[in-house]
Amino acid sequence: MDTREKDIEKLKDYKYGFTTDIENIKAPKGLNENVIKFISNIKKEPQWMLDFRLKAYERLKLLKEPNWQKPKYPKIEYQDLYYYSAPKSMKDKPKSLDELDPKLLETYKKLGIPLQEQARLNGIAVDAVFDSVSVATTFKGELTKHGIIFCSMSEAIQKHPELVKKYLGTVIPITDHFFATLNSAVFTDGSFVYIPEGVKCPMELSTYFRINASETGQFERTLIIADKGSYVSYLEGCTAPMRDENQLHAANVELIALDNAEIKYSTVQNWYPGDENGKGGIYNFVTKRGLCKGKNSKISWTQVETGSAITWKYPSCILKGDNSIGEFYSIAITNNYQKADTGTKMIHLGKNTKSKIISKGISAGNSDMTYRGLVDINSKAKNSSNYTQCDSLLMGNKCGAHTVPYIKNKNFESNIAHEATTSKISEEQLHYCQQRGLNSEEAVGLIVNGFCKEVLQQLPMEFAVEAQKLVGISLEGSVG
Amino acid sequence: MIDQLKIDFEKILKKSDFSKNDINFKRDQLNKFIENGFPNRKLENWKFLDIDQIIKKNIGELSFYNDYSVTNKIDTSILINGLEHNKIIFINGRIEKIDFAYEDKSSIEIFDDVEVENKINNENSLLYLNSALSNKYYKILIKKNYILKKPLIIYHFTSDKMKSKNINLRLDFKLEQNSSLRLIDFFNDTSDKNFLNILYNFDLDEDSSLKNYKIDKSLNKNLKYSFNNIEQKKNSISETFIFSAGSNYFKNEINCNLKGQYSSAFVNGIFSLKDSQKHEIRTTINHLVKNTKSYQLIKSVLGKNSKAAYQGRIYVDSQAQKTDGYQLSKAILLDETSEFNAKPELEIYADDVKCSHGSASGSLNENSIFYIMSRGLNYQQSKELLINGFILDVVEKITDSEIKNLIKNMIGLKE
Numbered sequence: 001m002d003t004r005e006k007d008i009e010k011l012k013d014y015k016y017g018f019t020t021d022i023e024n025i026k027a028p029k030g031l032n033e034n035v036i037k038f039i040s041n042i043k044k045e046p047q048w049m050l051d052f053r054l055k056a057y058e059r060l061k062l063l064k065e066p067n068w069q070k071p072k073y074p075k076i077e078y079q080d081l082y083y084y085s086a087p088k089s090m091k092d093k094p095k096s097l098d099e100l101d102p103k104l105l106e107t108y109k110k111l112g113i114p115l116q117e118q119a120r121l122n123g124i125a126v127d128a129v130f131d132s133v134s135v136a137t138t139f140k141g142e143l144t145k146h147g148i149i150f151c152s153m154s155e156a157i158q159k160h161p162e163l164v165k166k167y168l169g170t171v172i173p174i175t176d177h178f179f180a181t182l183n184s185a186v187f188t189d190g191s192f193v194y195i196p197e198g199v200k201c202p203m204e205l206s207t208y209f210r211i212n213a214s215e216t217g218q219f220e221r222t223l224i225i226a227d228k229g230s231y232v233s234y235l236e237g238c239t240a241p242m243r244d245e246n247q248l249h250a251a252n253v254e255l256i257a258l259d260n261a262e263i264k265y266s267t268v269q270n271w272y273p274g275d276e277n278g279k280g281g282i283y284n285f286v287t288k289r290g291l292c293k294g295k296n297s298k299i300s301w302t303q304v305e306t307g308s309a310i311t312w313k314y315p316s317c318i319l320k321g322d323n324s325i326g327e328f329y330s331i332a333i334t335n336n337y338q339k340a341d342t343g344t345k346m347i348h349l350g351k352n353t354k355s356k357i358i359s360k361g362i363s364a365g366n367s368d369m370t371y372r373g374l375v376d377i378n379s380k381a382k383n384s385s386n387y388t389q390c391d392s393l394l395m396g397n398k399c400g401a402h403t404v405p406y407i408k409n410k411n412f413e414s415n416i417a418h419e420a421t422t423s424k425i426s427e428e429q430l431h432y433c434q435q436r437g438l439n440s441e442e443a444v445g446l447i448v449n450g451f452c453k454e455v456l457q458q459l460p461m462e463f464a465v466e467a468q469k470l471v472g473i474s475l476e477g478s479v480g
Numbered sequence: 481m482i483d484q485l486k487i488d489f490e491k492i493l494k495k496s497d498f499s500k501n502d503i504n505f506k507r508d509q510l511n512k513f514i515e516n517g518f519p520n521r522k523l524e525n526w527k528f529l530d531i532d533q534i535i536k537k538n539i540g541e542l543s544f545y546n547d548y549s550v551t552n553k554i555d556t557s558i559l560i561n562g563l564e565h566n567k568i569i570f571i572n573g574r575i576e577k578i579d580f581a582y583e584d585k586s587s588i589e590i591f592d593d594v595e596v597e598n599k600i601n602n603e604n605s606l607l608y609l610n611s612a613l614s615n616k617y618y619k620i621l622i623k624k625n626y627i628l629k630k631p632l633i634i635y636h637f638t639s640d641k642m643k644s645k646n647i648n649l650r651l652d653f654k655l656e657q658n659s660s661l662r663l664i665d666f667f668n669d670t671s672d673k674n675f676l677n678i679l680y681n682f683d684l685d686e687d688s689s690l691k692n693y694k695i696d697k698s699l700n701k702n703l704k705y706s707f708n709n710i711e712q713k714k715n716s717i718s719e720t721f722i723f724s725a726g727s728n729y730f731k732n733e734i735n736c737n738l739k740g741q742y743s744s745a746f747v748n749g750i751f752s753l754k755d756s757q758k759h760e761i762r763t764t765i766n767h768l769v770k771n772t773k774s775y776q777l778i779k780s781v782l783g784k785n786s787k788a789a790y791q792g793r794i795y796v797d798s799q800a801q802k803t804d805g806y807q808l809s810k811a812i813l814l815d816e817t818s819e820f821n822a823k824p825e826l827e828i829y830a831d832d833v834k835c836s837h838g839s840a841s842g843s844l845n846e847n848s849i850f851y852i853m854s855r856g857l858n859y860q861q862s863k864e865l866l867i868n869g870f871i872l873d874v875v876e877k878i879t880d881s882e883i884k885n886l887i888k889n890m891i892g893l894k895e
Contacts, residue, residue: 068524379816394831397798407822407839412813415842418824424831 027084033057036185039084043154043188046161056174056184063178070370070402071310071339073283076248083186083219142203149194150205153221156192163194167225171254171291171318180287183219183252190220190251195230195261204460206235222253226261228294233264235463246274246309251286259294259321264302266459268467271307278337278366281309288315292324292350300327301344302458304467306474309338314372316345319353319381326355329455331467333474334367334399343373343390343405348381348414357388360452364395364475370402377414384414392422393451395475445472481541482514488544492613495549510612516605528789528821529760531606531705534729538703539673544646546573548615552639558668559635563886565664566632572639573647574615580632587626591619600681600709602735607707610679614648622659622688631662631883636678638671638702645674652681655688655716662880665694665706667726672701681709684716686740691719691880696726697890703729714740721878722749723891724759731760737768738800744773748877749790751811752891753818754783762791767800774804779874780811780841781867782818789821792837798829805833811841812870868893 027038036057040050065076143150149160156164174184191207207222226232249271255263265288274281284307290299301315311334317326328344346355355375363369375386392401403420425447433443449456449468456464456471489510493503521530535542552571559567569577580588600607622628638647655661665678682690692708704727710718722732736745749761765774780788794805811820824837844866852862872893878884 379819392826392828394828394833397801397830397832399831400798400827400829402828403824403826403837405822405824405839407824407841408819409811409813409821409841410819412816412818412843416840418822418839419836420824420826420838421836422826422828422833423835424833 026082029082030079031081031083031186035083039186039188042084043157045154045157048161048165049157052169052174053185056181059174060178060181060185063181065178069312070341070372071312071368073246073310076283078182081248084188146199146202147196148199148201149192151192153187153190153192153223156223160192160194163225164192164223167254167256168221168223169254171256171289172252172287176287179250179285180252183221183250183287187219187221187252190222191224192222193224193232193234195226195232197227198229199227200230201232204233204235206237208237218247218249218251220251222251224253224255224263224265226255226257226263226297228258229260231262233460234266235460236265236267237270246281246283248283249285249308251288253286253288253315255288255290255299257290257292257294257297257299257324260296261294262298262300263290264300265290265315266302266463268304268459268463268470269307269311270470273307273336273338274309276336276365278309281338282307284308284311284313286313288313289318290316290326291318292321292326292353294324295321295350296323297321298325298327300325300329300458302329302455303331303342304455304459304463304470305330305332305340305342306470308340311338311340311342314343314345316347317355318347318349319355319384320349321353322350323352324350325353328355328357328359329458330359331362331452331455331471332360332369332371333362333471334364334369335474336365336367338365338367340368341370341372343371345374346376346386347374348377348384348386351380351382351384353381353384355384355386357386357390358454359388359390360455361390361392361401362395362448362451362475363392363399363401366398368400368402370404371420372404372406374406374408375416375418376406376408377411377416379410381411382413384411386414386416386418388416388418388420390420391451392420393448394422394424444475448472448475484541485510485514485544489612491545492548495547496615498616506612509608513605513608513612516608519605525604525762525791528791528823529729529731529758529787531703531729531731534703534758535675538701538728539644539675541644542646542675543644544613546613546615546645546647548574550574552576552637555637558637560633560666560886563631563882565630566628568632568634568651569637570634570649571637572642573645573649575618575649578618582630583628584626587623589621589623591621592616600679600735602707602709604707606677606705607679609646610648610650610677610707613646614650614679617650617652619652619654621654622656622661624656625658626656627660628662631664633664633666636665636667636669636676638669638674638676640671642671642674646677647674648677648679650679650681652683653690654683655685655690657685658687659685660689662691662883663693664883665692667694667696667704668698669700669702669727674702676702676704678704678706679709680707682711682718684710684712684718684743686714687716688713689717689719691721691883693721693723693878693883693887694732695723695887695890696730697723698726700726701728703727705731705733707733708735710734710736710745712736712738712740712743712745714742716740716743717746718744719746719879720748721874721887722747722761723752723887724749724761725752725757725891727757727759729758731762734761734763735766736764736774737766738772738774739768741769741771744775746774746877747776747778748874749778750871750874751778751780751782751788752871753780753786753788756785758787760789760791762793764793764795765805767794767796767803767805769797769800771802772800772804774806776807777874777877778809779870780809780820781871782811782813782815782820784815785817787819787821789823791823791825793825793827794835794837796826796828796830796833796835801830801832803830803833803835805835807837809839810870812867813841813843
């Protein structure tokens with residue numbers, strides 16, 4: 001075995017599949033008012049927050065789980081889940097990184113994000129969420145200097161209640177669909193970002209999510225507010241240990257961009273996808289929605305989806321402000337028995353609004369991939385335009401690739417263009433690469449990376465490298 | 481509605497002479513319809529235009545009774561001149577005439593005593609309604625190696641004595657090996673506020689060819705639903721052309737199963753709508769074996785308050801390698817109140833395929849209008865010229881030159 005092959009051998013297994021032995025505090029199993037009160041209580045939340053949760057829970061009782069999506073899954077027993085799980089040592093919150101449980105720190109090191117090092121070297125501020133609570137936020141000092149608030153959701157509820165109260169639930173109301181409402185009722189932690197007027201955030205903000213405990217669902221809630229004329233780039237990464245049972249991850253992400261503000265949100269999602277026989281893995285049912293509230297605002301979603309047994313999410317933009325822009329760049333890769341139903345919604349409400357959708361789907365093995373998107377141009381959205389391109393690549397005839405776009409144009413001064421193709425890697429392309437000395441794996445890697453280039457370019461530098469590797473790893477063993 | 485439906489159903493049975501089996505089948509279909517009701521927007525297929533609502537709004541209470549024992553007079557003035565053709569005349573829910581005057585009688589067989597059955601695997605309550613309430617249905621068989629000399633025109637007439645009625649028609653065609661049929665559906669209504677429900681089933685054997693042209697041009701206030709089920713064997717070709725412009729509501733559904741290698745399906749359509757018209761085309765092309773091909777082109781010109789929807793679905797089975805599938809829909813919105821919805825869908829389980837779709841919608845390009853105006857035409861003329869060119873593109877796809885010219889004349893297109 002040469003070194004390359006050994007590398008592959010190592011990578012073939014899910015690199016992040018380790019568990020960490022830490023004592024956990026869990027809420028009692030199941031979903032009921034008491035559990036919600038327990039969560040709220042343990043986080044010392046004010047009454048209005050508890051009311052918000054209980055209202056959502058009341059609403060949840062009336063809702064049914066949606067079932068129109070392509071990937072079907074066995075019924076989730078919501079009463080068998082733990083809705084709160086936190087490392088015990090977090091009970092008395094550490095003041096600084098040095099006080100953190102060394103085991104926790106080690107976990108993050110294994111994940112490739114040693115917090116202390118990051119704080120010193122990388123210049124990326126990281127907020128790490130472990131199971132249900134936010135563990136540490138680096139780079140606080142530098143950020144506070146600019147007036148930027150970057151902290152865990154729980155902290156924001158304590159320290160900046162006026163902001164949370166004003167914006168939480170404005171983009172994803174508690175009356176939304178089943179999973180979003182479930183999240184509103186039981187969300188445990190997440191990140192909160194506020195960029196004040198006129199500030200360009202000097203560094204990339206980043207969150208790392210990890211599900212560690214078994215039988216837990218992770219319900220994080222992220223809220224990003226970019227005030228007038230500000231800019232922020234936000235990264236999100238996810239991993240989970242290897243387990244036989246399926247775990248639920250139902251997060252809500254809300255973005256709000258005011259006048260002239262820009263938010264760039266990048267995700268590299270690499271939750272545990274299950275083994276090669278489709279056992280285990282994360283159900284990733286996430287609601288992500290951005291509101292371009294002000295004039296000339298811009299929200300850009302970039303996602304690289306390689307993990308999860310089932311991915312089901314549609315990061316959306318509501319283009320309310322005039323001249324606002326929404327973008328969506330996505331790479332979704334499914335292998336083995338993974339299933340993905342992902343895409344975006346662009347809802348044009350304001351005048352001169354523009355949106356762009358670039359989606360690349362790659363399916364291999366026995367997997368199934370669906371692009372589902374909506375472009376809706378309202379009758380008042382004069383001079384708006386949308387461009388959509390979704391390409392799919394298939395490897396083998398056991399997998400599926402589907403495209404389901406919904407296109408609604410109610411304004412005669414607006415233009416919509418949509419293109420989609422489905423193909424496979426041609427023999428000619430492979431032959432050409434192999435002729436120049438690449439083996440078939442490398443050739444496929446090269447071609448796939450070329451296929452994804454338009455999206456990879458949108459990622460911040462550090463992530464782009466990781467994503468490129470991830471693309472290669474995810475498709476390992478699917479060729480030849 | 482349901483009580484009325486049951487009463488009307490018993491009335492129809494009393495007046496007609498269906499066999500016992502037929503009656504049982506019809507009862508079963510009626511119960512299935514009652515169970516489901518008219519489809520509404522909760523069903524994915526009816527998301528854009530909700531027929532339940534549209535019927536309530538346009539017609540109100542529907543009457544399902546149709547006296548099949550009374551013959552209707554044929555008004556010959558509305559027959560198409562200048563083209564020799566065979567005809568089937570369908571008036572107010574009754575087939576009054578089947579006339580293959582130009583053909584070799586021994587090569588065409590018409591059955592009117594076949595037992596109804598529902599071969600079409602489709603959970604669609606309108607098909608249940610059709611089977612339950614339609615009159616005797618005919619099956620037309622084109623025998624091996626026979627190519628019809630002249631096209632067959634099916635005239636769909638409704639006279640003004642029909643009001644708030646549900647009218648159903650069902651026809652089956654079987655094209656044996658190497659046969660060929662050109663079929664024109666011509667709609668002409670002097671009634672309004674009726675709901676027509678038409679179901680065709682085509683069986684295409686090896687090497688056969690079917691060309692179906694549906695022309696709904698004259699303005700009327702009727703609502704129409706048409707479902708074509710096409711089963712294709714090896715080397716067969718089906719071509720469907722839809723000109724959708726006359727009725728208040730018209731939904732055309734094409735369901736095509738490509739079950740033999742080298743079979744191909746073409747669907748071309750034009751929406752030309754104004755004044756609160758709501759039309760839809762929905763296609764499902766199932767590529768089930770290797771080396772099959774499909775091509776779809778839909779163009780819309782949408783005036784005031786009109787709404788068009790196109791739902792195109794290409795399904796490629798994991799066996800169907802080397803599939804070639806293509807869909808394109810384009811729309812011009814002429815007024816701020818017009819609306820275009822599209823859902824071009826690909827569902828693909830095989831890797832060695834070439835499938836793509838495109839969709840575009842927007843207004844007429846002012847630069848193009850300026851270009852034409854600078855050559856001496858006025859604004860209105862320039863607009864018309866551009867729209868004509870836009871539509872002509874679809875008409876040119878018609879492979880039969882005789883019919884192409886007929887259609888061009890009908891819709892007033894000049895080259």
